[in-house]
Every structure is written in structure tokens, then in C-alpha cells.
Amino acid sequence: VEGFRFSTEIAVRFAETDAQGVAHNAAYLVWFEVARIEYLARFRAGYKGLQADGYEALTTDAHVRYLQPVFFDDRVLIHARCIDIRGARFRYEYVLERDGETVADGSTRHAVVDRVTLKPTRFPGWLAEEIARAEASKD
Amino acid sequence: VEGFRFSTEIAVRFAETDAQGVAHNAAYLVWFEVARIEYLARFRAGYKGLQADGYEALTTDAHVRYLQPVFFDDRVLIHARCIDIRGARFRYEYVLERDGETVADGSTRHAVVDRVTLKPTRFPGWLAEEIARAEASKD
Amino acid sequence: VEGFRFSTEIAVRFAETDAQGVAHNAAYLVWFEVARIEYLARFRAGYKGLQADGYEALTTDAHVRYLQPVFFDDRVLIHARCIDIRGARFRYEYVLERDGETVADGSTRHAVVDRVTLKPTRFPGWLAEEIARAEASKD
Amino acid sequence: VEGFRFSTEIAVRFAETDAQGVAHNAAYLVWFEVARIEYLARFRAGYKGLQADGYEALTTDAHVRYLQPVFFDDRVLIHARCIDIRGARFRYEYVLERDGETVADGSTRHAVVDRVTLKPTRFPGWLAEEIARAEASKD
Numbered sequence: 001v002e003g004f005r006f007s008t009e010i011a012v013r014f015a016e017t018d019a020q021g022v023a024h025n026a027a028y029l030v031w032f033e034v035a036r037i038e039y040l041a042r043f044r045a046g047y048k049g050l051q052a053d054g055y056e057a058l059t060t061d062a063h064v065r066y067l068q069p070v071f072f073d074d075r076v077l078i079h080a081r082c083i084d085i086r087g088a089r090f091r092y093e094y095v096l097e098r099d100g101e102t103v104a105d106g107s108t109r110h111a112v113v114d115r116v117t118l119k120p121t122r123f124p125g126w127l128a129e130e131i132a133r134a135e136a137s138k139d
Numbered sequence: 140v141e142g143f144r145f146s147t148e149i150a151v152r153f154a155e156t157d158a159q160g161v162a163h164n165a166a167y168l169v170w171f172e173v174a175r176i177e178y179l180a181r182f183r184a185g186y187k188g189l190q191a192d193g194y195e196a197l198t199t200d201a202h203v204r205y206l207q208p209v210f211f212d213d214r215v216l217i218h219a220r221c222i223d224i225r226g227a228r229f230r231y232e233y234v235l236e237r238d239g240e241t242v243a244d245g246s247t248r249h250a251v252v253d254r255v256t257l258k259p260t261r262f263p264g265w266l267a268e269e270i271a272r273a274e275a276s277k278d
Numbered sequence: 279v280e281g282f283r284f285s286t287e288i289a290v291r292f293a294e295t296d297a298q299g300v301a302h303n304a305a306y307l308v309w310f311e312v313a314r315i316e317y318l319a320r321f322r323a324g325y326k327g328l329q330a331d332g333y334e335a336l337t338t339d340a341h342v343r344y345l346q347p348v349f350f351d352d353r354v355l356i357h358a359r360c361i362d363i364r365g366a367r368f369r370y371e372y373v374l375e376r377d378g379e380t381v382a383d384g385s386t387r388h389a390v391v392d393r394v395t396l397k398p399t400r401f402p403g404w405l406a407e408e409i410a411r412a413e414a415s416k417d
Numbered sequence: 418v419e420g421f422r423f424s425t426e427i428a429v430r431f432a433e434t435d436a437q438g439v440a441h442n443a444a445y446l447v448w449f450e451v452a453r454i455e456y457l458a459r460f461r462a463g464y465k466g467l468q469a470d471g472y473e474a475l476t477t478d479a480h481v482r483y484l485q486p487v488f489f490d491d492r493v494l495i496h497a498r499c500i501d502i503r504g505a506r507f508r509y510e511y512v513l514e515r516d517g518e519t520v521a522d523g524s525t526r527h528a529v530v531d532r533v534t535l536k537p538t539r540f541p542g543w544l545a546e547e548i549a550r551a552e553a554s555k556d
Contacts, residue, residue, distance in 0.1 A: 013447065013450065013451055013454075014296060014297065014302075014450055014454065014464075015296060015302050015304055015446075015447040015450055017296050017297035018292060018293060018295050018296060018297070019292065019295035019296070019297070019299045019300075019349075019350050020195055020197070021297045022197075022297075024292075024293050025168055025172075025198040025201055025247075026165045026166075026168035026169050026172075026293055027165070029164055029165035029168060029432075030165050030430065030432040033164075033165075033430065033431055033432055034430055037430075037431065037490065046490070047431075047490070048489070048490050056159055058159070058161075058205070058208070059164040059205055060204070060205050060206075061202075061203065061204050061205065062164055062201075062202070062203045062205075063200075063201070063202045063203075064200065064201045064202075065199070065200050066197070066198055066199050066200065066201075067199075069197070069257070071297075072297050072465070073454065073463070073464070073465050108164075118208070152308065152311065152312055152315075153311055153315065153325075153435055153436065153441075154307075154308040154311055154435060154441050154443055156435050156436035157431055157432060157434050157435060157436070158431065158434035158435070158436070158438045158439075158488075158489050160436045161436075163431075163432050165432055168293075169291065169293040172291065172292055172293055173291055176291075176292065176351065185351070186292075186351070187350070187351050210436075211326070211436050212315065212324070212325070212326050298473055298475070300475075303446055303450075303476040303479055303525075304443045304444075304446035304447050304450075305443070307442055307443035307446060308443050311442075311443075334437055336437070336439075336483070336486070337442040337483055338482070338483050338484075339480075339481065339482050339483065340442055340479075340480070340481045340483075341478075341479070341480045341481075342478065342479045342480075343477070343478050344475070344476055344477050344478065344479075345477075347475070347535070386442075396486070
């Protein structure tokens with residue numbers, strides 16, 4: 001998918017389906033999160049490293065467009081990118097693809113907070129730079 | 140909350156919390172669904188009645204704004220309304236309130252489909268009328 | 279159900295169903311937990327009160343027998359009792375009933391731990407007494 | 418782990434943790450299911466193939482022993498084996514391992530049913546044979 005340099009794949013779990021026979025709408029937010037964790041795992045110690053450094057990221061907004069139903073055991077490729085890092089805030093965009101077809105897309109907004117006080121705190125500079133570099137890289 | 144005539148209450152389950160100590164962001168989409176089911180339960184046989192009549196409603200879009208974290212065992216009042224019924228499509232809006240404070244809001248879009256073919260089909264006329272009447276009623 | 283003095287009701291959520299059209303097997307453990315929380319809510323400040331006092335209860339064992347499938351929107355009565363309180367350990371038993379028919383039963387084992395160190399600690403004496411009194415009471 | 422010839426790995430999702438900071442007890446049943454699906458994927462078209470052939474497997478019993486807490490992003494190796502195939506019934510056993518330490522174990526019982534009528538039906542002979550062969554194989 002154009003504009004995305006990172007992707008990770010999930011298989012739809014049986015527990016994620018519902019009585020309509022498709023993946024439940026809430027599962028997509030879990031998959032977005034799985035993609036964010038994998039995305040960050042490329043930078044130093046990933047999200048666990050950020051937690052160890054005293055940070056936590058809260059989700060402040062989520063949007064999903066469900067374009068095609070997704071079924072048990074489908075392999076879904078989640079393209080993700082982190083953009084718009086400003087102060088404590090940042091955003092992720094996602095495109096979900098099955099066999100080359102876009103089946104959903106969406107975005108989430110987040111705020112970096114201090115792990116103890118839960119007060120907003122600046123996005124770590126080194127990570128912003130590494131992400132900017134990764135997103136700017138030629139394929 | 141102004142403009143909403145229906146609400147239902149949930150208690151945040153321990154299973155819905157995450158290691159940040161707050162309700163997980165995906166739980167809100169489950170709560171929205173609980174509110175839709177309760178909303179429809181006021182009209183004839185509710186969602187199960189619609190299924191018995193051969194209908195199913197797919198979720199085509201979901202949006203959540205997380206304004207304040209919500210904790211284990213919090214009582215959250217979910218205000219919901221069904222609006223913009225057009226052809227097969229309709230929309231829900233939600234406001235989540237804890238102790239009089241708005242902690243989240245959001246909306247979902249849906250399409251009525253034939254239960255077997257999953258093809259879009261017109262929103263049942265009788266239900267559109269009953270919802271319009273309920274939403275227009277004075278308190 | 280004989281031998282049970284406490285029960286609470288849940289409605290099966292659509293999100294809890296799976297592509298077999300029935301409630302997913304993992305949902306039962308969430309319902310058991312909902313029942314435990316409601317069970318404890320009768321004593322002082324409930325589970326949140328225990329947390330405030332510095333306790334947490336870990337689940338060390340869970341067993342479920344699925345006797346009849348349970349469907350979307352079914353009302354399920356969860357009978358629960360807390361038994362075998364010994365040192366840091368205690369056990370719950372459950373019977374799930376729909377329209378007077380037993381649809382599942384099970385049990386869970388737990389250990390009281392210090393909330394910070396996660397080390398086992400004695401079950402609070404006042405609560406053991408109140409539970410013993412509640413379980414021994416005539417209806 | 419002795420006696421197990423199959424294993425698959427999961428990473429604990431953030432959504433699977435709870436406010437105790439550990440993986441929620443219900444997540445283990447989802448992981449057991451993930452392991453069963455992977456286990457069967459080695460034989461012809463896996464569980465989806467069984468569904469295509471008109472079968473469905475219901476869970477009739479589940480047991481989990483939680484020995485050590487499991488945390489966000491932990492890699493957990495799930496050892497699984499299918500045993501005791503008799504008529505429509507069969508059983509799975511599981512051992513969960515993190516960094517060489519057993520953190521949980523458990524078992525589930527199942528019944529093969531006709532996908533439409535949900536009536537018990539004999540476990541497919543070819544699959545019973547292939548499983549017996551796989552479980553009997555030298556490493």
C-alpha cells in the first residue's frame with residue numbers, strides 16, 4: 001500500500017468472530033494495537049522499553065472503516081504508520097489488506113503520558129527521530 | 140445529555156481493563172453495541188426479532204473519542220440515539236457519562252443486510268417509524 | 279439451585295458470540311468474574327474496597343463444563359458461592375441457569391496477594407466471617 | 418515438554434492484560450483455541466476444511482491451572498496434543514512455557530457435531546488416523 005513502509009500480519013482468531021460469522025468490529029482496535037506494538041518493536045526495546053523509561057501512551061481517538069467482512073482464519077496484512085508527532089501527541093494510520101484487497105482502514109490518536117502521574121509528557125525525542133527516519137526511508 | 144432520549148448503564152468489568160489500569164479502548168465498541176441492543180429492545184422483539192425477520196445489521200464505520208479514562212467497576216451511562224436512516228443505512232451517536240461527566244463519545248454507521256445473502260436491504264419501515272416517533276417524543 | 283444463596287444475571291452480548299452462533303467458551307470465565315465481583319459487592323466496599331486495603335486476588339485455577347450452548351441475548355442466571363477459605367486460598371463454585379435449565383457449571387481457585395508485592399497473604403478475617411455468615415444464613 | 422510433539426508461540430497482547438498488570442485468566446482459553454487451530458492446520462485444510470466438510474467442534478469442558486503470571490509482550494510457547502478420540506469426543510492437553518518455565522497447563526474436551534443440526538457425529542476417521550500417526554511419530 002502506497003505511503004506505508006511497515007506491515008504485520010494477523011490471522012483472524014475464532015474467538016474474534018461473532019454470530020454474524022465475521023470478525024467482530026471491536027477486534028479491529030485490538031489488531032491496530034498489535035500493529036502499533038510491532039511497529040515500535042523495531043526501535044530499541046519497543047513499547048516495553050518506553051514503559052521502562054516511565055512512559056505510557058493513551059489512546060484518545062479511534063476510527064475504523066469496515067469495507068469488507070473478514071472471516072475466521074483470514075490472513076490480514078496490517079499496514080501502519082506513525083505520523084503527526086507534536087508535543088505529547090501522535091497519530092497512527094492503518095490499512096488492512098486481505099489477498100491484495102483493502103478490507104478496512106482507520107486511524108488512532110494517542111497522548112504520551114508519565115506512567116505514574118498519567119500527565120501528558122513530550123514524545124521521546126530519540127524515538128521521534130528514529131520514526132521520522134524510518135518513515136522517510138526509500139524502500 | 141441534551142438530544143438523547145435513551146440511555147443504559149454498564150459497570151466496567153475487570154476483564155475489560157488493561158495493564159494501564161483503565162478500560163481498554165476496544166471495550167468501548169462492545170459497550171456501544173450493548174447500547175444499540177438495549178435501544179432496539181424497546182421496539183417489538185428487538186434485534187433478535189429483526190434477525191428472525193431475516194435482517195442483520197453490519198457495522199461499516201466506528202469512531203470513538205476517549206476524553207477521560209474509565210476504571211474498573213465504574214458505572215458508565217451510555218446515551219444513544221439512532222439517526223440518519225436512509226435506504227439500508229443508519230447511524231448511531233453515543234455519549235458516555237460517569238457521575239455527570241462526559242468521559243467519551245462516538246458514533247457508528249451500519250447497513251441493514253439480508254441475513255442469508257448479506258446484500259444490503261431497506262431498513263424495515265415500521266422500525267424507522269417507531270424510532271422516529273421515539274426520538275421526536277417530548278421527555 | 280440448592281446450596282447457592284447468591285445469584286446475578288447477565289445477558290449474552292453479541293460480542294461474546296462466535297461464528298458457531300453461540301457464546302464463546304472464554305466468555306464464561308468473564309461471567310464467573312462478573313459474578314465474583316457482584317458477590318463481593320455485598321460486603322463493605324466490595325472488591326474495590328479490598329484493593330484499597332492493599333489486596334488483590336489472583337486466579338490460580340479455572341474449570342468450566344459447557345452443558346448446553348448459550349445464545350445471543352439469552353438471560354443467564356449465575357449462581358455463585360465462595361467456599362474453602364484457608365489461609366490465602368479460596369474457591370468459588372458456579373452454576374449457570376437459563377430458564378430453569380442448567381447450561382454450565384464450574385469452579386475457580388484463587389489466592390489473596392499483597393497488591394504491591396504480589397506475595398500470598400491471609401484472606402481478610404472480617405470478610406471470611408461475613409461470607410461464612412452469608413453462606414450459612416437461612417433463606 | 419515431554420510427550421508433546423506440537424507447539425506454537427503467541428505474544429501476549431496488551432488487550433489481553435488486565436488492571437492487575439498480568440494476562441487475564443480468560444485469555445488462556447483463547448490461546449488454547451489458537452493452538453488447536455494451528456495444530457489442525459497441519460492436516461489437509463485444517464479446521465476450515467472440517468467446516469467445509471460439514472463438521473464443527475464444540476467445547477464441552479475446559480480446565481486451566483495458572484502457575485505463574487504472564488505479562489504483556491511475553492512470548493508463550495503453547496505445547497498441545499489431541500488425545501482420547503472416541504466416537505464424537507476428543508480431548509486436548511496443553512502446557513504453556515515461557516523461557517523454559519511452565520507457566521500454566523490445562524485441557525479441553527470437545528464434541529464433533531454436524532455443522533447444521535449441531536448433533537454429535539463421529540470424529541472423521543482420516544483425521545483420527547493422521548493425528549494418531551503424528552502423535553506416535555519419533556521426533
